[in-house]
Amino acid sequence: MSGSFRIGRILGIDINIHLSWLIVLVLLTFSLANGYFPTAYPGHTNVTYVVLGFVSTILLFVSVLLHELAHSLVARARGIPVHAIVLFVFGGVSNIEQEPQTPGVEFSMAFVGPLVSFLIGALCYVLLFLIRGNHSFLVSVLSYLAFTNIILGVFNLIPGFPLDGGRVLHSIIWKITGSVQTAMNAATIVGQSFAYLFILFGILQFFYGNIVVGLFIVFTGWFLLSAAQSASTQSILETAFAGVLVGQVMTTSPVTTPANISLQKLVDEYFLPQGLRSAFVVQGDQLAGLITLSDIRHTPREQWGQTPVGLAMIPVERLHTVTAQQNLKDVLTLMTGQDVNQLPVVEDGKLVGVLTRDAILRSLEVRRSLGLSQNGKA
Numbered sequence: 001m002s003g004s005f006r007i008g009r010i011l012g013i014d015i016n017i018h019l020s021w022l023i024v025l026v027l028l029t030f031s032l033a034n035g036y037f038p039t040a041y042p043g044h045t046n047v048t049y050v051v052l053g054f055v056s057t058i059l060l061f062v063s064v065l066l067h068e069l070a071h072s073l074v075a076r077a078r079g080i081p082v083h084a085i086v087l088f089v090f091g092g093v094s095n096i097e098q099e100p101q102t103p104g105v106e107f108s109m110a111f112v113g114p115l116v117s118f119l120i121g122a123l124c125y126v127l128l129f130l131i132r133g134n135h136s137f138l139v140s141v142l143s144y145l146a147f148t149n150i151i152l153g154v155f156n157l158i159p160g161f162p163l164d165g166g167r168v169l170h171s172i173i174w175k176i177t178g179s180v181q182t183a184m185n186a187a188t189i190v191g192q193s194f195a196y197l198f199i200l201f202g203i204l205q206f207f208y209g210n211i212v213v214g215l216f217i218v219f220t221g222w223f224l225l226s227a228a229q230s231a232s233t234q235s236i237l238e239t240a241f242a243g244v245l246v247g248q249v250m251t252t253s254p255v256t257t258p259a260n261i262s263l264q265k266l267v268d269e270y271f272l273p274q275g276l277r278s279a280f281v282v283q284g285d286q287l288a289g290l291i292t293l294s295d296i297r298h299t300p301r302e303q304w305g306q307t308p309v310g311l312a313m314i315p316v317e318r319l320h321t322v323t324a325q326q327n328l329k330d331v332l333t334l335m336t337g338q339d340v341n342q343l344p345v346v347e348d349g350k351l352v353g354v355l356t357r358d359a360i361l362r363s364l365e366v367r368r369s370l371g372l373s374q375n376g377k378a
Ligand SMILES: [Zn+2]
Pocket: 067, 068, 071, 113, 114, 156, 164
């Protein structure tokens, strides 16, 4: 995911933090230091409250991480590879790269996350009981963690994608009806209904004067709504393209240019006459790279005559490439995840075609109008 960086590795899974989380870290630390701690633990200095706010926010972060690790470890135990976890503003996302094969696997993968949050909450309450009101700063931190973890568990059980509750609901309907598609449709409708309820409730809060809370709830609803929509789009694409290979959808004979011509010649003889925005660069019969309008713009115009294309291009090592035998379904995940519009299709280093978003959409249209989109009959 762009805008995130790696902070470490646990049990072979990369732990990444999205930049938005740093903003939350600052906001939450100061809102706890100004609001919660002065009330829960009165009579101390501002510095103490900021430290307590910071420690509590980090502990909450660790709680979210444990929740995500639980998803990832259960997925891995069921044979589904997990490479990374990204922690961002709404919590975490596990990069689980494959859909579960049975409803049972999906249920246990989804349910274990909120379960861990509830267990952390319960553990905090047990600790609170054991210290019986002594060490009041510890009481204030533990109470906060107990409460937020329970809320985290409850929020994630809301039955809408991409929340865990949406997956739990999906797995149950899948088990009962035996159809992934029916389960997806039902889970999407329930998810959207919850999203609208959030938005409605948030607007009401707003008009009752709870402006910040209202806006936050509206924003959460909007997030749930767009997530439900993209989950259903993704599922439509995956159903439509089940069993379809890259080679069946790619455009053969894409525009190529030799690596040794100058940028000036490239502009005059390729880009301007054909209205191109990019072209693949070849050296002999091997793919060498990709040249785009912005690579050309990065070279001063007076140097276009002397600069060979091979020097200004993005070299092939920095491009994602696919093969004609790959499943389109898996490649779609790559294209969406990396936000790329076209992928070179390569065979033994030779460029055999290009896979573009446009071609995928056109193929989807044709498949749908011919009724070829169900059960992987390509
Ligand atoms: Zn979860």
